Amino acid sequence: MRPQDVLPAEPAGALPDTVREALLAPMVDHNCRPVRRDDLTRARFEMLIAGTDTPAPPGTTHFDTPAGVAVRRWCAPALGLEPHVSPAIYLTRRSELGPAEVNRRLLCEAGIVAFLVDAGGNGPEPLSAAEMGRLGGAAADEIVRIERVEQDAAETAVSGVSYISSLETELAGRAARAVGLKSVIARRHGLDFDPARPSRGAVIAAANRRLADPKEPLTDPVLLRHLLWTAVDVARERNLPLQMHTGYGDSGLDPHRADPALMAGFVRALQPIGVPLVLLHCYPFHRAAAHLAAVFPHVYVDVGPAPTATAAGSAAVMGELLELVPFHKQLFGSGTRGLAETCHLGALRYRRGLARALAERLASGEWSAADAARAAHMAGSGNARRVYRM
């Protein structure tokens, strides 16, 4: 895709060259999950666009969503089609090209310089981080999802005591090869967890219960908190940031318990420890996330898959994020999940949304061109290089 197709004609057409270059420069994508390598049925493709596990009701289609329209509009040209082609034509073309070529085109045109990939908890046939990097012409590193590591530890431990040590060993080992850790406690419990580190006795008791059925996904609050604090220890030793999923998710998550404001106590507890805390996604609580990033020195924020999901309405989301977020605290993450389309759209929406916000600030005289170029550069890659020590 040509640069002029990435940025909106109006109002970004009038952006100074330095700002356009900062917006179009390759970005670090610090929040993505693997793209699938298999050929997808229409039903599966629709569910992956819509971020749900169920088909659309009879007589309807998930293509009739903001994200569905965006696939036809923005991804079709990357596959050599006209914008706005029908779903059937889009999917036929996708099949003709085959998943490897589709993934290559869409990842490559996303303009990413490095993928930081959470490979945890995926569906079938995921690309590895290295493969995503190769297809996208980018570097690739790993983010360790701690709940996945816990699953492995639970399945091998023989007692509550050995659970604790095996969890520590396993986490430290995985962290040694990664650039960050990540927790999905928002999905497993909610962000209204007790911020205190649980006692060793309570952890052993809970672990003994867990070992009776270690294949179940972890939902015990004591063990989830123990896991989080163990991850904090590891992150501190290795100078790694800790990512936390916040904001709306799939149908299994309680949406009102995913507000990052709920974990202000945990954020305060982490402040003296100095581990950077990266809030992912956040929608529709991105104002809360931006506030935390503004008042706590160790909090960072991105809006992950929200611009892709909100599509033509995403400028308002970006606008709300920019109300409070310090320029040195904002990161780019595509929120890629399963489909290469989500990576392509994530990068496109981010650039377009930021371009629009910057153009407005320049047109009204609020910001100088140097301010705009600096902010775009920091959010696109500078902050990620600093936080992830790349």
Add this chain to the structure above:
Amino acid sequence: MRPQDVLPAEPAGALPDTVREALLAPMVDHNCRPVRRDDLTRARFEMLIAGTDTPAPPGTTHFDTPAGVAVRRWCAPALGLEPHVSPAIYLTRRSELGPAEVNRRLLCEAGIVAFLVDAGGNGPEPLSAAEMGRLGGAAADEIVRIERVEQDAAETAVSGVSYISSLETELAGRAARAVGLKSVIARRHGLDFDPARPSRGAVIAAANRRLADPKEPLTDPVLLRHLLWTAVDVARERNLPLQMHTGYGDSGLDPHRADPALMAGFVRALQPIGVPLVLLHCYPFHRAAAHLAAVFPHVYVDVGPAPTATAAGSAAVMGELLELVPFHKQLFGSGTRGLAETCHLGALRYRRGLARALAERLASGEWSAADAARAAHMAGSGNARRVYRM
């Protein structure tokens, strides 16, 4: 009112004919309450505009609100006056014409093809659904408010056991003549209710307590949940959707307990049952409602009276709804209550807000004209015809 007066001159002036026609086509209003037939004092009229039970403070007027200005701007021409006339002139003209003629003009110009009317819990002198249809040149059907039916059952039952059976019988009887059921548990309790169906024993015990004072509005959580689950049974048998009021309401409701995200557990419990759940109003939690509609196949959403209340600021509300809502999940509801003005403004705001959002999507190349026309048609009437089996 002429079509060109309904849609905003800019940016909708440039809308393709197919999109304009879809926006101006008669709509199904699935969320309205009766208009009053009596001549209203200024004090009563003001409170009905403002959605409150108290007069404005001394020296002020409820006309000095967003909705109050909108009445003078948009309803005055329908009564043969210039836009922006003073409150006194507006109310004098309203009196001269008389309520029947005022209601006829305002309902008729709203461009509604069918009213689905909740006649429960009204003030004095309501028009019946059939009368509203006749005045508005539209079909009319009934939505049964279940808390109203419970009141009748409570007043006739003689024991906890007979309460249960009389509630079932009464609800089934009323449902036989209706196109949907509706709950206002948000007002009576809050949406943070226990999603589980209560045990028969607990219901009988609570019902026995209730029968001591059956004229009181129901606020017992066990009986409210029993009522809701009885309604689910009836809705399933008769293939009816269940509407639920969510979002801000009058001064008696706890606003923070009206977030539909709070009832995600109930939504999940309903999913295998297949009863469509229609979230009404939702403001300012319309992003939460749109999210539920996006990830659950049986959830639908409208923003009811919010566009009327937010008036000149309603485009932002519509924009936020459109961030996530699938086109096949959005419904139009005017949120009419008491005044024919609220119906007129509800329809006008909805069309104008959607027109503006669609015009932006077309101008930026995000959507095709066919996308815009299809989405407008689905939201205006297509989805309601499907959900309410009209």
Add this chain to the structure above:
Amino acid sequence: MRPQDVLPAEPAGALPDTVREALLAPMVDHNCRPVRRDDLTRARFEMLIAGTDTPAPPGTTHFDTPAGVAVRRWCAPALGLEPHVSPAIYLTRRSELGPAEVNRRLLCEAGIVAFLVDAGGNGPEPLSAAEMGRLGGAAADEIVRIERVEQDAAETAVSGVSYISSLETELAGRAARAVGLKSVIARRHGLDFDPARPSRGAVIAAANRRLADPKEPLTDPVLLRHLLWTAVDVARERNLPLQMHTGYGDSGLDPHRADPALMAGFVRALQPIGVPLVLLHCYPFHRAAAHLAAVFPHVYVDVGPAPTATAAGSAAVMGELLELVPFHKQLFGSGTRGLAETCHLGALRYRRGLARALAERLASGEWSAADAARAAHMAGSGNARRVYRM
């Protein structure tokens, strides 16, 4: 600063003279805290802009925030510099002029006719209310922060019983010289407090505990509620309004407990008493605050420091406030704290944000020019004069 520099060129350029005059007329600032009189280090200046107690992370600066850019853009000209100068040049110029001259210029150009100053809980070297008035060419009155008064009462009382009487006496004495009272229970506890007045027995018991360590800031829920209700008594006797801080604050406050919707029960309890309740700040819960102002006759609202903090993004915040707020319920407060820059920016943002919203309403034909001028006048000073009986 010339008027044409205060209002945005577009779209406010086309505003009728009456509306421009109403927007530019001197305003009553009912929500400000003292400006400091001392020369500030860069580190302290940065933290005061950012509203945080910690420096920016190494290699970054709090000037790289929305508010930081705004200082360089909007305050630099008031100090005789070009817009967008570097932080170093800005701070050097600030030092050259000296704090007294800087304060004079910035306060004076803010266009304030009266400061209502909460002097409670400040850092070192605050200007008094009278001094702020003198520098800003304005009248000045005092708002009494009740938690500060409680601190004094706790330090002098010798028993639970004498605590109660000394609190009453102290509050009544301070109120006699003030135009309003203010509570920061949101910071000390959260707005999810029990709305009922606590029993005398419970208060005495809690007071006896408190007197063991009276220098600690008050956080006991029973005593905080007792303090609030004592303030209500005093406010009723003296016809004073009660201000309440709501919305996001510093890193010590639990942001999710600062939603004014949480205190709907307290608002209802106050309604028959008739004490005006003024919700301060509110962001990002300003829609909740506007709703309360719309449905309760005694509730008023301002967005305090939010426009300054959200800076170039503040138009959306003002837009959301205006969705529901009655014109006779909106107040202007700068949210000034420590830096004269925050006063200057508070007034500027408020005028620009309102100008933009009014210009949109006029351009789309939604409001008449008379509506716009009246609303601007009421919010800028008319409502404050009525509520504070000035």
